[in-house]
Amino acid sequence: MGPDSPLGRAVWRLRSRGCWEDAAALLEPYAHQEPQAAVGRAALLVERCMYTGEGWAPAEDALRVAEAVAQVDDDRGAAACERGQLAYAATVLGVRDRTDEARAALGRAAALLEPGAPGRALLDYRRGLLAENLSETPEAARAAYRRAHAGATSRGDHLLCSSTFRHLAGIAVREGELAEARHGFAESLRLREELGFLVGMAPALASLADVEPEPASTRLREEAGRLHRLLGGVPTWLTGRLPETEPQDAARPGTGADG
Numbered sequence: 571m572g573p574d575s576p577l578g579r580a581v582w583r584l585r586s587r588g589c590w591e592d593a594a595a596l597l598e599p600y601a602h603q604e605p606q607a608a609v610g611r612a613a614l615l616v617e618r619c620m621y622t623g624e625g626w627a628p629a630e631d632a633l634r635v636a637e638a639v640a641q642v643d644d645d646r647g648a649a650a651c652e653r654g655q656l657a658y659a660a661t662v663l664g665v666r667d668r669t670d671e672a673r674a675a676l677g678r679a680a681a682l683l684e685p686g687a688p689g690r691a692l693l694d695y696r697r698g699l700l701a702e703n704l705s706e707t708p709e710a711a712r713a714a715y716r717r718a719h720a721g722a723t724s725r726g727d728h729l730l731c732s733s734t735f736r737h738l739a740g741i742a743v744r745e746g747e748l749a750e751a752r753h754g755f756a757e758s759l760r761l762r763e764e765l766g767f768l769v770g771m772a773p774a775l776a777s778l779a780d781v782e783p784e785p786a787s788t789r790l791r792e793e794a795g796r797l798h799r800l801l802g803g804v805p806t807w808l809t810g811r812l813p814e815t816e817p818q819d820a821a822r823p824g825t826g827a828d829g
Contacts, residue, residue: 577596577597580593580596581593581596581597581610581614584596585614585617585769586765586766586767586768586769587768587769587801588621588768588769588801588802588804590614590615590617590618590621590625591615591618591625591628593614594611594614594615594628594632597610597611597614598611601632601635601636601639602635602639603639604639605636605639605640605641605642605645606645608632608635608636608639608640608649609636609640609645609648609649609652611632611635611636612629612632612633612635612636612649612652613652615628615629615632616629616632616633616652616655616656616659619656619659619660619663620655620659620663620805621769621804621805621806622804622805622806623663623665623806623807626656626660626665629656630656633649633652633653633656636648636649636652637649637653643682643683643684644682644683644687644688644689646682647678647679647680647681647682647683647687647689647693648679648683648689650675650676650678650679650682651675651676651679651683651689651692651693651696653671653675654671654672654673654674654675654676654678654679654696654700655672655696657669657671657672657675658672658696658699658700658703658704661704662699662703662704663807669700669704672700672704673700676693676696676697676700679693680693680697688725690721691717691718691719691720691721691722691725691727691730692718692730693718694714694715694717694718694721695714695715695718695722695730695733695734695737697714698710698711698712698713698714698715698718698734698737699711699737701714702737702740702741708741708744711737711741712738712741715734715737715738715741716734716738718730718734719731719734719735719738722734728761728764728765729761729762729765729767729770731757731761732757732758732759732761732762732765732767732770732774733758735754735755735757735758735761736754736755736758736773736774736777738754739751739752739753739754739755739758739777739781740777742754743780743781748781751781752778752781752782755774755777755778755780755781756778758774758777758778759771759774759775759778762774768797768801769801769804769805771794771797772794772795772797772798772801772805772808772812773794773805773808775790775791775793775794775797776790776791776794776808776811776812778790779791779794791812791813792813794808794812795812795813798812
């Protein structure tokens with residue numbers, strides 16, 4: 571059932587290509603009895619909402635299952651963390667303002683997860699997202715991202731490290747620290763390439779393109795556009811920022827809505 575098991579590897583292959591429903595279906599037979607499978611399935615469907623802006627009802631259903639089968643505080647905390655992320659996604663994507671629910675759920679997760687718990691680094695990262703994008707307190711966001719980065723590094727969670735690098739770089743952009751931003755965005759892209767996290771590579775390429783000089787900027791943006799089209803326009807919040815997509819209001823340079 572772990573990430574290195576045959577099932578875990580199959581789930582990762584599907585997730586990394588944006589096939590969240592198929593990945594969740596692999597966990598569905600176990601989700602009503604095994605808390606980790608239930609949280610894992612919910613996490614996949616929550617991530618689908620963030621990247622596509624669709625699938626809210628299945629994600630809510632999966633969260634209710636995860637909350638129902640939780641047996642210990644780590645399970646309950648992990649489920650609360652996913653509920654907070656779903657509420658954050660709905661808010662930041664403009665579906666519905668669920669800011670209070672996001673804060674309450676992540677606060678509940680913080681009360682349940684011990685400082686050294688496996689899910690603590692992810693929780694710190696998501697609290698950083700709230701601070702940066704909903705509360706607009708970049709200093710609090712930076713502190714949360716740094717805690718998350720340290721925790722992810724100590725656990726060898728390279729995917730989470732790619733996200734903390736990315737969002738710390740986004741704060742550096744705001745502050746005009748372009749060399750620091752280039753380093754962070756480049757590290758984020760490198761980790762996603764090494765992991766084969768295809769669905770997260772277009773955002774990483776686009777963010778790096780925002781801070782690189784020409785001609786590298788155009789090359790990176792074109793590659794991001796190619797991947798974005800290959801994945802059927804996912805993530806949806808990149809639409810309008812990349813070549814050969816319909817123009818619309820661009821997302822703020824640096825990060826975007828994702829993790």
